[in-house]
Amino acid sequence: MSINRKIITKNAYRITKERGKTALRVRVPGGHLPVRHFETIKLIADKYGNGSVHITTRQGFEIPDIDFKYIPEINKIIRPVLEDLELSIGVDIVELHKGYPAAGTRNIAACIGNRVCPFANYDTTDMAISIEKEVFPNHYHVKIACTGCPNDCIKAHSQDFGIIGMTEPQYDESRCISCQACVKNCKKKVTEALTFKNYSVVRDEKRCIGCGECAMKCPVGAMTRSSKKYFSVVIMGRTGKKNPRLAMPFMKWAEKDVVIQVIKNTYPFIDKYIDKSLVKEHVGYIVDRVGYKKFKDIVLDGIEFNDELEVAESINFGGYWYERNNCFEKPV
Amino acid sequence: MGYRLKPKYFDDVLSALSKHYDIMAPALMPFETRHSAQEVVGYRKIESLKEIVVDKKTFFSPKEILFPPRETMFYFTDSKIRESEYEEKNKIILLRTCDLNGIERLKNMFLNNGDVKDNYFKRRFESTKFWLIECDDGFDSCFCASMNSNKADSYSTAIKFTEEDILVDSNDNMFSELFKSYGVEEDYKVSFIEKNKLEVKVPLSENINPAVFEHDIWQEYIKRCIACGRCNTSCISCSCFTTHDIIYDDNKRRGERRRVWAGCHLDNFSIMAGGHDYRTKNGERMRFKTMHKIYDYHKRFGKHMCVGCGRCDDVCPEYISFSKCINKLYDIIEKENDK
Numbered sequence: 001m002s003i004n005r006k007i008i009t010k011n012a013y014r015i016t017k018e019r020g021k022t023a024l025r026v027r028v029p030g031g032h033l034p035v036r037h038f039e040t041i042k043l044i045a046d047k048y049g050n051g052s053v054h055i056t057t058r059q060g061f062e063i064p065d066i067d068f069k070y071i072p073e074i075n076k077i078i079r080p081v082l083e084d085l086e087l088s089i090g091v092d093i094v095e096l097h098k099g100y101p102a103a104g105t106r107n108i109a110a111c112i113g114n115r116v117c118p119f120a121n122y123d124t125t126d127m128a129i130s131i132e133k134e135v136f137p138n139h140y141h142v143k144i145a146c147t148g149c150p151n152d153c154i155k156a157h158s159q160d161f162g163i164i165g166m167t168e169p170q171y172d173e174s175r176c177i178s179c180q181a182c183v184k185n186c187k188k189k190v191t192e193a194l195t196f197k198n199y200s201v202v203r204d205e206k207r208c209i210g211c212g213e214c215a216m217k218c219p220v221g222a223m224t225r226s227s228k229k230y231f232s233v234v235i236m237g238r239t240g241k242k243n244p245r246l247a248m249p250f251m252k253w254a255e256k257d258v259v260i261q262v263i264k265n266t267y268p269f270i271d272k273y274i275d276k277s278l279v280k281e282h283v284g285y286i287v288d289r290v291g292y293k294k295f296k297d298i299v300l301d302g303i304e305f306n307d308e309l310e311v312a313e314s315i316n317f318g319g320y321w322y323e324r325n326n327c328f329e330k331p332v
Numbered sequence: 333m334g335y336r337l338k339p340k341y342f343d344d345v346l347s348a349l350s351k352h353y354d355i356m357a358p359a360l361m362p363f364e365t366r367h368s369a370q371e372v373v374g375y376r377k378i379e380s381l382k383e384i385v386v387d388k389k390t391f392f393s394p395k396e397i398l399f400p401p402r403e404t405m406f407y408f409t410d411s412k413i414r415e416s417e418y419e420e421k422n423k424i425i426l427l428r429t430c431d432l433n434g435i436e437r438l439k440n441m442f443l444n445n446g447d448v449k450d451n452y453f454k455r456r457f458e459s460t461k462f463w464l465i466e467c468d469d470g471f472d473s474c475f476c477a478s479m480n481s482n483k484a485d486s487y488s489t490a491i492k493f494t495e496e497d498i499l500v501d502s503n504d505n506m507f508s509e510l511f512k513s514y515g516v517e518e519d520y521k522v523s524f525i526e527k528n529k530l531e532v533k534v535p536l537s538e539n540i541n542p543a544v545f546e547h548d549i550w551q552e553y554i555k556r557c558i559a560c561g562r563c564n565t566s567c568i569s570c571s572c573f574t575t576h577d578i579i580y581d582d583n584k585r586r587g588e589r590r591r592v593w594a595g596c597h598l599d600n601f602s603i604m605a606g607g608h609d610y611r612t613k614n615g616e617r618m619r620f621k622t623m624h625k626i627y628d629y630h631k632r633f634g635k636h637m638c639v640g641c642g643r644c645d646d647v648c649p650e651y652i653s654f655s656k657c658i659n660k661l662y663d664i665i666e667k668e669n670d671k
Contacts, residue, residue, distance in 0.1 A: 114368045114369050123369065216367070
């Protein structure tokens with residue numbers, strides 16, 4: 001059997017442990033899918049696979065147990081999904097009948113966001129789609145996820161880019177009844193950014209993470225949400241076999257355009273510094289090698305910053321290193 | 333005699349009146365409160381018809397216009413006291429029958445409750461005109477008819493918003509003249525809702541005895557109520573307030589006394605001097621509120637305090653229904669009475 005592995009992989013089919021069998025990965029940008037596409041997924045799984053589908057952690061579908069020879073046929077069948085989920089949002093796909101044009105930059109995941117969730121500060125699916133059309137198709141391995149608030153249900157902290165929704169609390173003192181619902185809640189659940197002084201609420205801007213809890217708790221609408229939506233961005237979180245770690249804060253109070261531009265600028269950074277001797281190198285490892293400073297200089301280059309934006313001066317990535325974990329012993 | 337006005341002429345009326353009045357009406361608030369991308373309808377100053385929202389009930393009641401959430405009562409310097417001034421424009425409030433009845437309930441509390449009249453409420457009330465918005469079918473949580481608050485006569489002008497035009501009927505000469513010059517005569521008289529989708533049976537006061545205070549019905553609310561206080565802050569008839577003395581940071585001999593809304597579901601409401609809190613359980617707060625709304629107030633003023641606007645049902649994050657609570661209480665008390 002002769003197949004070009006690289007072409008297959010870039011077409012969103014993977015090499016599986018069973019010789020001759022592949023699996024197709026279907027992207028669902030923002031994790032929200034019109035149910036009519038289940039018909040297509042079902043058709044492929046029933047006719048070419050084994051009648052089952054795996055729901056991936058990145059909110060896609062992986063249809064296993066497919067013979068390589070059916071790839072061209074399946075690519076024609078999957079076309080309406082590509083048209084609806086990619087082409088229609090502005091993703092540039094030239095040859096629609098040939099299936100997915102890339103698989104490196106992974107599906108952009110999103111929590112359910114403010115379409116449903118009471119905590120979410122923005123429409124995460126909408127944001128994921130906005131990012132998708134700027135970064136896809138691309139062969140570089142980048143993981144991005146959008147989460148509505150710092151609860152981070154999508155686990156944005158384990159991505160290369162985690163986008164977290166923020167709102168800037170607006171305090172109308174004339175409506176405040178000094179009940180301290182916001183103050184008590186912020187102390188218990190958040191960062192104690194709010195304090196109570198002379199029967200009014202004082203917000204410590206340095207401590208505030210823009211989660212919106214105070215606006216949720218206020219029974220009179222004295223603490224409300226800003227009309228402008230902001231984002232904090234955490235970067236270079238990962239799992240993996242060397243140094244699993246949570247993503248670290250990179251920007252806060254960023255506007256949507258700034259976030260998208262930073263992600264776009266990451267691709268020339270990767271292109272410049274990637275270790276081409278490896279099959280692939282994740283962006284986090286590149287940042288580790290060349291340093292945060294270089295990353296920052298390149299990704300912020302040419303961006304029109306919004307006034308509120310703050311960027312991390314330095315980042316001390318944590319996590320643990322498997323190779324340094326030598327303190328294990330047999331239990332007594 | 334009523335009048336029919338085209339929307340653009342109604343706007344002309346509003347703009348003519350805005351020289352002398354702030355026109356306060358149900359409208360989309362310029363902010364998002366609890367949830368992002370969720371509209372909040374409340375009371376604010378409006379300038380045109382298109383701002384007025386009539387297909388949704390307001391989250392907050394118009395009470396805040398006459399009884400603001402936070403208001404400075406007086407300022408003090410050394411031994412001198414100066415009452416706060418009231419310099420706001422006169423107001424027209426567009427409101428529904430339940431709310432107009434609710435304002436009557438507030439008026440009882442502030443102006444007819446003992447010898448002293450509350451000047452802060454009085455000066456706002458006396459410079460306000462009430463325009464009654466005619467209800468079509470009401471909303472799902474309304475129970476004004478059950479509370480005898482489905483009718484009112486203390487309005488200056490009644491308005492009906494139809495698909496095309498605005499019908500008005502004014503008892504106020506000044507407004508009548510204005511409507512006459514912008515509209516055409518039509519025989520319009522406000523009509524009231526006779527029956528809501530929701531029916532609430534209120535137990536008779538004489539059948540309520542202290543035994544019900546200990547009834548299991550309140551146990552449920554100990555677990556369910558989270559004491560967020562929204563039922564109080566959204567209520568048209570909740571009139572409780574507390575006062576705070578604010579001493580200015582830069583001069584400790586000067587300051588002001590403010591009053592702010594208080595609510596029986598909110599923490600600190602029942603804390604006495606010395607720090608003892610006698611109503612800590614949320615079920616006890618629910619009991620207190622219920623008894624005040626459908627028992628205590630009635631004993632003093634001959635009407636129930638609750639006007640059945642149903643906002644407390646609409647705003648409760650735990651989906652506790654006050655109307656259901658009253659109905660449950662009715663069943664318990666009337667069953668007891670049958671024995």
